[in-house]
Amino acid sequence: MTDTERFAKLIDSSHNIVFFGGAGVSTESGIPDFRSVDGLYNQHYKFRPETILSHTFYKNNKSEFYRFYHDKMLCLDAKPNAAHLKLAELEKAGKLKAVITQNIDGLHQKAGSKNVLELHGSVHRNYCEHCRKFFDAEYMKAAEGIPMCDACGGPIKPDVVLYEESLDDSVITATIRYISQADMLIIGGTSLVVYPAAGLVHYYKGNKLVLINKGATDMDDSADLVLREPIGEVFSTISV
Numbered sequence: 001m002t003d004t005e006r007f008a009k010l011i012d013s014s015h016n017i018v019f020f021g022g023a024g025v026s027t028e029s030g031i032p033d034f035r036s037v038d039g040l041y042n043q044h045y046k047f048r049p050e051t052i053l054s055h056t057f058y059k060n061n062k063s064e065f066y067r068f069y070h071d072k073m074l075c076l077d078a079k080p081n082a083a084h085l086k087l088a089e090l091e092k093a094g095k096l097k098a099v100i101t102q103n104i105d106g107l108h109q110k111a112g113s114k115n116v117l118e119l120h121g122s123v124h125r126n127y128c129e130h131c132r133k134f135f136d137a138e139y140m141k142a143a144e145g146i147p148m149c150d151a152c153g154g155p156i157k158p159d160v161v162l163y164e165e166s167l168d169d170s171v172i173t174a175t176i177r178y179i180s181q182a183d184m185l186i187i188g189g190t191s192l193v194v195y196p197a198a199g200l201v202h203y204y205k206g207n208k209l210v211l212i213n214k215g216a217t218d219m220d221d222s223a224d225l226v227l228r229e230p231i232g233e234v235f236s237t238i239s240v
Helices: 003-012 055-060 062-073 082-092 107-111 137-142 169-181 197-203 231-236
Strands: 017-021 096-101 116-118 121-128 156-160 184-188 209-212 225-227
Touching: 003 225, 017 082, 017 169, 055 062, 062 137, 062 156, 082 096, 082 107, 082 231, 096 169, 116 169, 121 137, 137 156, 169 197
Parallel strands: 017 096, 017 184, 096 116, 184 209, 209 225
Antiparallel strands: 121 156
16 A cells, blocks of 8 residues: 555545645645755845734835745745645544645635634735724735725735744644644645744644655654655645
8 A cells, every 4th residue: 555545545544634724735835945955045125024924124124024924935926736636535524624735825715725724814804903904815816015005095014924923822722622632643845944833733643644745744653644745745645
């Protein structure tokens, strides 16, 4: 039996699956990640991406923040890939209970997933810092320079968790509940180095832990199955 066949068998025998995903889920949709060879960390900018995407930088250098954010974070033409679509199918079939994602692109929802916990927020939610009026991603994409509220003139901030900011407590609580109750946990497209998000997977106590990632992770030795193939290819072999 191949590893992919083992993966399919584990899914067939499970009824409370949770998926925990990172940037590698979206790279197959053309969205660059931060730490791979071709990721944003290895491109050249005036400031390093992790500096630009910090709370301090946002407060002190909004123009430069939004120049980067507009060019590199608003990938609104990206389409869900096979992994996103299959996860939505598994949810519709009642086998997958939650998608927990570190991504901010909204591709899981675009694919049809309903119960998506966004640990780091979403580019599709943006709020005026003064009056709290909501703005969608298209408004942000069309804005020149610093996006300003059309109601009160205040600056608009994306509802994404920047470096130096805390994760949402309610999202963390729900994530812990789903992972701790899961009979199967699939971790995909993440090197598990971004904390505190990566630490949440340790709440899983079952015996169907599957890791799908091109590179090694610190949890490989704890996994019941490790797959190194592209995540879209792995999920495309699954029949629901």
